[in-house]
Amino acid sequence: MIKNLEHLMYQISDLFMAPVLILLVGLFFYSLYALGGFAMQAVQRKQGAPAFQAFLGIDLHDTDVPAPRGYPLVAAALARPGASKDDLDVAALAEMEGVRLVSRIAPMLGLIATMIPMGPALQSLSDGDVQGISENLIIAFSAVIFGLVVASITFFIASIKRKWLAEELVALIPLLEKRALTQNKQEEPHREAA
Numbered sequence: 304m305i306k307n308l309e310h311l312m313y314q315i316s317d318l319f320m321a322p323v324l325i326l327l328v329g330l331f332f333y334s335l336y337a338l339g340g341f342a343m344q345a346v347q348r349k350q351g352a353p354a355f356q357a358f359l360g361i362d363l364h365d366t367d368v369p370a371p372r373g374y375p376l377v378a379a380a381l382a383r384p385g386a387s388k389d390d391l392d393v394a395a396l397a398e399m400e401g402v403r404l405v406s407r408i409a410p411m412l413g414l415i416a417t418m419i420p421m422g423p424a425l426q427s428l429s430d431g432d433v434q435g436i437s438e439n440l441i442i443a444f445s446a447v448i449f450g451l452v453v454a455s456i457t458f459f460i461a462s463i464k465r466k467w468l469a470e471e472l473v474a475l476i477p478l479l480e481k482r483a484l485t486q487n488k489q490e491e492p493h494r495e496a497a
Contacts, residue, residue: 316419323416324442327449330409334456337402341460347373348467359474376471380479388472388479395468399461406457413450417443 348355351371358371370378379394380386386394420439427435 313422316422319415320419323412323419324446327409327412327416327446327453330405330412330453331449333401333405334409334453337405337460338456341464344373344464347371355474359478374471376468376475380475384482386479387483388476391472391475391479395472398468399464402457402461402464406454406461409450409453409457411450413447413454416446416450419443420446 351373354371355374355377358374358377370381375398376391376394379391383390420443424436424439424443427433427439
């Protein structure tokens with residue numbers, strides 16, 4: 304009974320190998336795409352830094368002023384006139400969600416793809432099949448390397464973006480408070496009239 308259960312578990316785990324490898328390759332391409340987007344945003348932020356500093360001196364009610372490129376929280380604050388700090392926190396999390404998720408999932412997938420071929424490699428070892436051992440170990444080590452490379456790229460991107468978004472949010476808080484104060488002053492006569 305136990306032997307049958309073990310064999311069934313081995314067969315089921317073997318079914319995961321192809322999807323996990325496909326996911327790892329897909330995540331590798333996603334990490335390269337994210338790295339390209341990150342590099343582009345870095346260039347935009349460098350070029351848009353003077354516009355961002357000038358933006359910090361305006362009133363958020365002035366919707367004619369375009370958001371500096373590479374500053375997603377500024378764009379979110381302009382797009383939603385009633386945006387609060389909490390709204391911008393949520394926008395910042397959404398901005399980073401992809402790379403944060405991939406940086407956590409990729410090592411797990413790499414570990415799964417490492418462990419699955421270890422069973423056949425150990426079986427080949429007991430059978431004296433050196434070729435089978437090497438084939439399975441090549442897959443295992445390649446998979447873990449892919450997972451760690453993907454995680455490294457996306458973790459780097461997430462770390463830098465977190466810093467950028469935090470700096471942007473801290474710079475926007477006084478503007479948000481000023482906008483909220485202005486809105487409250489405008490609503491007071493309407494409340495008194497009612």
